Amino acid sequence: MLKRREFVKLLGAGGAALALTSECGVGSRAAAIPSLPPFSTPLHIPPVARPERTDGTTDFYRVKMAETQAEIFPGLQTKVLTYNGEFPAATIRAQRGRKVAITQQNQTKQPTAVHLHGAHLPRKDDGHPMDVIEPGGQRDYLYPNTQLGATLWYHDHAHHTEAEHVYRGLAGMYILEDEQEKALGLPEGEFDVPLLLRDSQFDAAGQLVWMLAGFAGRTTLLVNGSPQPYFEVAARKYRFRFLNCANDRSYTLRLGDGKGVPMHLIGSDGGLLPAPVTVTSFDITPGERVEAVIDFSQFPIGTQLTLTNDIGEVEDVKPVMRFDVLRTAPDTSRVPATLRPRADLGEATVERDIEMHVELTPNPADIKSTLDRKLYDPNRIDQRGKLGTTEMWTIRNTDTELGIPHNMHLHLEQFHIIDRNGKPVGGHETGLKDTVVIPPGGNVRIKVRFTEHAGTFVYHCHMLDHSALGMMGQLELTT
Numbered sequence: 263m264l265k266r267r268e269f270v271k272l273l274g275a276g277g278a279a280l281a282l283t284s285e286c287g288v289g290s291r292a293a294a295i296p297s298l299p300p301f302s303t304p305l306h307i308p309p310v311a312r313p314e315r316t317d318g319t320t321d322f323y324r325v326k327m328a329e330t331q332a333e334i335f336p337g338l339q340t341k342v343l344t345y346n347g348e349f350p351a352a353t354i355r356a357q358r359g360r361k362v363a364i365t366q367q368n369q370t371k372q373p374t375a376v377h378l379h380g381a382h383l384p385r386k387d388d389g390h391p392m393d394v395i396e397p398g399g400q401r402d403y404l405y406p407n408t409q410l411g412a413t414l415w416y417h418d419h420a421h422h423t424e425a426e427h428v429y430r431g432l433a434g435m436y437i438l439e440d441e442q443e444k445a446l447g448l449p450e451g452e453f454d455v456p457l458l459l460r461d462s463q464f465d466a467a468g469q470l471v472w473m474l475a476g477f478a479g480r481t482t483l484l485v486n487g488s489p490q491p492y493f494e495v496a497a498r499k500y501r502f503r504f505l506n507c508a509n510d511r512s513y514t515l516r517l518g519d520g521k522g523v524p525m526h527l528i529g530s531d532g533g534l535l536p537a538p539v540t541v542t543s544f545d546i547t548p549g550e551r552v553e554a555v556i557d558f559s560q561f562p563i564g565t566q567l568t569l570t571n572d573i574g575e576v577e578d579v580k581p582v583m584r585f586d587v588l589r590t591a592p593d594t595s596r597v598p599a600t601l602r603p604r605a606d607l608g609e610a611t612v613e614r615d616i617e618m619h620v621e622l623t624p625n626p627a628d629i630k631s632t633l634d635r636k637l638y639d640p641n642r643i644d645q646r647g648k649l650g651t652t653e654m655w656t657i658r659n660t661d662t663e664l665g666i667p668h669n670m671h672l673h674l675e676q677f678h679i680i681d682r683n684g685k686p687v688g689g690h691e692t693g694l695k696d697t698v699v700i701p702p703g704g705n706v707r708i709k710v711r712f713t714e715h716a717g718t719f720v721y722h723c724h725m726l727d728h729s730a731l732g733m734m735g736q737l738e739l740t741t
Contacts, residue, residue, distance in 0.1 A: 296335040296338060296464065296466070296468050298335055298336075298489055298490075300489075300490040300581045300584070301490060301491065301492040301568075301581070301583070301584040302336075302489075302490075302492075303336065303488050303489060303490075303491050303492075304488070304491055304492060304493070304494070305485060305486055305488055305491040305492065305493040305583065306486045306487055306488045306491070307455065307456070307486065308348060308350055308351065308352055308353050308434065308435065308456060308458070308486060308487075309348065309352045309353070310352060310353050310354075310355055311323060311346070311352035311353065311354045311355075319360065319361055320360070320361040320362070320363050321356070321360065321361070321362050321363070322363045322364075322365075323354070323362065323363070323364045323365070324364075324365045324367070325345050325346050325364055325365065325366050325367065326345070326346055326347075326367045326369055327343065327344070327345055327366065327367065327368050327369060327370050327374055327395075327418075327432060328343070328344065328347070328369040328370060329341060329342070329343055329344075329370060329371075330342060330343075330344050330347050330349075332344070332349035332431075332487065334349075334464075334468065334484070334487060334488070334489065335464075335468045335489065338467070338468035339468070340464070340468050340469055340470060341430075341469060341470070342430055342431035342470070343370060343418075343427055343430040343431045343432050344431050344432070345416075345432065345434055348434070349431045349487045350431065350433055350434055350435075350458050350486060350487050350507070351416070351431075351432070351433060351434025351435075352434060353434060353435045353436070353437060353456055354416070354434070354435070354436045354437070355437045355439065356405065356407050356436065356437070356438050356439070357407065357438075357439055357440070358407055358408070358409070358410065358411055358438060358439065358440035358441070359407060359408070359440075360407060361404060361405065361406055361407060362404075362405040362407060363402065363403070363404050363405075364376075364402070364403045364405070365400055365401075365402050365403075366395060366400060366401050366402075366403060367395075367399075367400040368395040368396065368397055368398065368399055368400065369397070369398070370397060370427075371397055372397065372420070372423050372427070373394035373395060373396050373397065373420045373423070374394060374395050374418050374420050374423075374427065374432070375389045375390065375391055375392075375393055375394045375395065375418065375419045375420045375424075376389045376395075376401075376403060376416055376417075376418065376419070377389030377390075377416065377417060377418075377419035377673075378403070378405060378414055378415075378416050378436060379414055379415050379416065379417060379549065379671070379696070380412060380413075380414040380415070380531055380532070380551070380676070380696045381405060381409070381414055381436075382408065382409045382674060382675065382676075382713075382715070383405065383406075383674070383715065384715045384717065385715065385716075385717030385718060385719065386717075387403045387404050387405065388673055388674065388719060389403070389419045390419070390673075390718070390719070390720065391419050391420060391421035391424065391640070391720060391734070392421060392640045394420045407438055409438065409533075409676075410438075410440055410442075410443075410532075410533050410534075410602070411438050411439050411440035411442075411443040411533050411534070412438050412529070412531070412532055412533035412551075412694075413435065413436075413437055413438075413456075413503045413505065413529065413531075413533070413551040413553060414435075414436040414437070414438060414551075415433060415434065415435050415436055415505055415507065415551070416433070416434055416435075416436050417432055417433040417434075417507070418432040418433075421638070421640070421730070421734075422730055423730070424726055424729065424730055425474060425475075425509055425726040425727045425729070425730040426472055426474070426730075428507065428509065428726055429462070429470070429472060429509050429726075430470060430472065433458070433460075433507045435456045435458060435503065435505055437456070437503070438533075442602075443533075443534060443602075446596075446598050446601065447594070447595055447596045447598070448501055448528065448555065448595060448596070448597065449498075449499050449500055449501040449555060449593075449595040450501070450595070453496075453498065453499065453500045453501060453595065454500075454501045454503070455493075455500060455501070455502050455503070456486070456503045456505065457485055457486065457502050457503065457504050457505065457583075458484075458485065458486050458487075458505045458507050459483070459484075459485055459504060459505065459506050459507065459508060459513060459546070459582065460483075460484050460506075460507050460508040460509075460511070461480040461481070461482065461483050461484070461508050461511045461579065462480055462482045462484055463476060463479040463480045463481070463482065464482055474727050474730065474731070475509070475510060475727035475728075475731075477509075477510045477511065477727075480508075480509075480510075480511065481576060481578040481579055482578070483571070483578075483579055483581075483582055485582060485583045490581055490582065490583060490584075491583050491584075492583065492584040492585075492586055493583060493584070493585050493586065494586050494588045494589075495558050495585050495586065495587055495588070496558065496587075496588070496589050496590060496591035497558050497559045497561065497563060497587050497589070497590050497591065498557070498558060498559050498590075498591045498592070498593035498595075499555055499556070499557045499558075499559070499593055499595050499596075499597070500555065500556055500558065501528070501553065501554075501555050501595075502553070502554050502555075502556060503529075503551065503553050504546055504551060504552045504553070504554065505550075505551050506546045506547060506548050506549065506550050506551075507548070507549075508548050509548060509725065509726045509727050510548060510725045510726070510727055510728075511548070511579075512545065512546065512547040512548065512573065512667065512699070513545070513546050513571045513573065513582070514543055514544070514545050514571060514572040514573045515543060515544055515545075515546065515569055515570070515571060515572075515582065516542060516543040516569070516570050516572050517542075517556065517567055517568075517569050517570075517585070518567045518568070519568075521542050522542030522543055523542065523556070523567060524540050524541070524542060525540070525541055525542065525544070525554045525555070525556050526538045526539070526540050526554060526555040526556075526557075526597050527539040527540070527541055527544060527552060527553070527554050527689055527690045528553050528554065528555055528597065528601060529551070529552070529553030529601075529690070529693065530550075530551065530552060530553070530690040530691065530692075530693035530694065530695055531550060531551050531676065531693070531694065531695045531696045531697055532605075532676040532693055532694025532695060532696065533602065533693070533694065534553075534601040534602040534693065535601055535602070535690065535692055535693040536600070536601060536602060536603065536604045536692065536693070537599060537600050537601055538555075538597050538598075538599070538601065539688065539689050539690070539692065541689055543572060544689055544690060545689075545699070547667075547669045547697070547699040547724075547725075548669065548697075548724050548725050548726065549669065549671050549696075549697040549724035550669075550690075550695075550697045550699075552690045553690075555597050556585075558585065558587050559593065561587050562587070563587055563588065563589065563590070564587065564588070565586075565587040566584055566585070566586050566587075567584065567585045567587070568581055568582075568583075568584050568585075569581075569582040569583050569584070569585070570582060605676075605678070605694055607652055607677070607678055607709050607710065607711040608652040608711055609652060610652045610653055610654035610709055611651060611652060611653075612647065612651055612652075612653040612654070613653070613654045613655075613656070614645060614653060614654070614655045614656070615655075615656045615658070616633060616634060616655060616656070616657045616658065616670070616721075616735075617633065617634050617635065617658050617660055618632075618633060618657065618658065618659045618660070618661070618668040618670070618700060618723060618733060619632050619633075619635060619659075619660045619661060620632070620661050620664075620666055620728075620733075621635070622663065622664075629731075630731070630732060631723070631728045631729075631731035631732045631733040632732060632733060633721075633722070633723075633733055633734065633735045634735070636735075637732035638720075638722075638729075638732045638733070638734035638735065638736075640736070642736065643718065643736055643737075643738045644735035644736050644737065645735065645736070645737040645738070646737070646738050646739075646740070647712055647737055647738070647739050647740075648712070648739070648740060648741070649712050649713065649714060649715075649716060649739055649740070649741050650712070650713070651711070651712055652709060652710070652711040652712075653709070653710055653711075653712070654680070654707060654708070654709050655677075655707065655708050655709075655710065656705055656706075656707050657670050657698070657700050657705060657706050657707075657708065658700070658704075658705045659700040659701060659702055659703065659704055659705070660703070661702050661703075662702050662703040664702075665702045666702060667699065667700075667701060667702060667725070668699075668700050668723045668725060668728060668733070669697055669698060669699040669700060669723060669724050669725060670697065670698055670700060670706075670708075670721065670722070670723065670724070671696060671697040671721065671722055671723070671724040672696055672710065672719075672721045673719040673720050673721065674712070674715060674719045674739075675696075675710050675711065675712055675713065676694035676695060676696050676710075677694070677695055677696070677698075677708040677709060677710035678694065678695070678708065678709045678710075679691050679695055679698055679706060679707070679708055680707040680708060680709055681706070681707050682700075682701075682704065682705070682706045683701075683704045683705060683706075695708075697724050712739055715739070716739050716740055716741055717738070717739060718736050718737070718738045718739075719736070719737050719739065720734050720735065720736055720737075721734070721735055721736075721737060722734035722735070
């Protein structure tokens with residue numbers, strides 16, 4: 263595992279400075295990349311992973327993390343990091359109450375750690391950033407899948423290198439299904455589609471260019487590993503599972519021209535919302551998931567609808583993908599008026615105040631990305647809590663000088679967002695969450711109940727370039 267001083271040395275002063283300024287539009291632009299107009303390539307749908315074997319209680323998988331090549335641009339091979347050779351990784355579909363056991367083999371050149379983001383897991387299977395798999399080694403993870411159905415995802419979490427590893431491809435979707443959700447009649451099968459959103463920078467040879475927090479250069483948007491693709495759809499309802507697996511980029515997604523096409527939000531990080539919320543746009547920050555049902559039956563055959571990022575800082579990063587309505591299809595799916603009762607997390611008896619802050623210094627190599635003005639230290643416990651307790655956290659983003667956004671991700675438990683800057687939240691934020699955005703100069707209150715699994719768990723900014731630079735803390739939970 264790299265020490266911070268070794269990490270900063272490898273990064274270089276220029277990269278450290280860019281980590282703070284790039285989100286404000288400062289930093290080098292990308293080198294010339296292969297010319298490919300938007301909507302030139304079809305959407306790639308990641309395959310569904312198949313277990314190596316099964317028994318009465320468990321599905322067993324064996325996964326190899328290694329460098330390989332992917333054809334992102336037609337005719338060019340790009341070096342990427344993958345799980346079992348897939349970019350992005352294969353989707354794992356699991357059933358509530360049925361265990362998944364995965365043997366992860368590390369055939370990369372650096373330590374890795376696999377975190378199942380959004381899962382309720384014991385510490386030993388959480389993918390703690392210090393529980394690494396050394397190159398040539400392997401580790402067994404066991405996922406009991408006891409929580410309600412939700413769209414989760416798995417990704418590398420080895421401290422200092424998580425940002426680069428996820429950027430290079432170590433990320434995939436994990437869909438946990440349950441019988442109550444299946445009974446609702448939502449779109450399923452080929453009409454239940456994962457959409458993994460991210461940005462990248464490429465050189466003229468089609469190779470990924472990596473610089474920590476090189477946001478300004480990442481002007482190629484990928485969906486499921488395809489650059490600004492098109493997707494041929496039938497004139498019927500689809501369920502789309504949006505995952506923002508970008509390192510730093512946030513999106514405000516709108517479908518169609520003008521005010522946008524209605525989209526029915528049905529799920530968030532923790533699964534189904536209490537009830538559908540109809541919107542014409544929604545925000546999604548790194549690490550978040552949003553589930554939406556879109557009904558294409560309202561459009562004539564031949565209609566083309568562009569999904570746009572309304573907060574794209576340059577024109578290149580505004581078109582995300584295009585939906586082409588090409589055929590009719592039968593549709594018995596529906597969007598019920600109620601989806602899942604709102605979880606009762608109890609009354610908070612403990613309050614915590616967390617500050618997210620970047621400390622600027624004249625020497626870029628000394629800039630610190632901190633929680634409560636402290637860099638992450640795996641040997642330090644930052645917070646102590648008790649299982650069976652409900653807590654209220656107030657999370658503040660004090661980075662107003664450069665207007666740096668942050669978001670907060672908690673391992674182990676989902677939470678409710680109480681308010682942002684004193685105002686109630688809406689849309690997909692009305693459901694259970696594990697990641698929440700805090701705007702510059704703003705604050706968010708969340709309520710979380712720690713139910714089981716003693717041990718030390720991390721909480722951190724999920725703009726991964728920030729957490730790699732130290733914006734992470736540890737919570738020790740005891741009985």
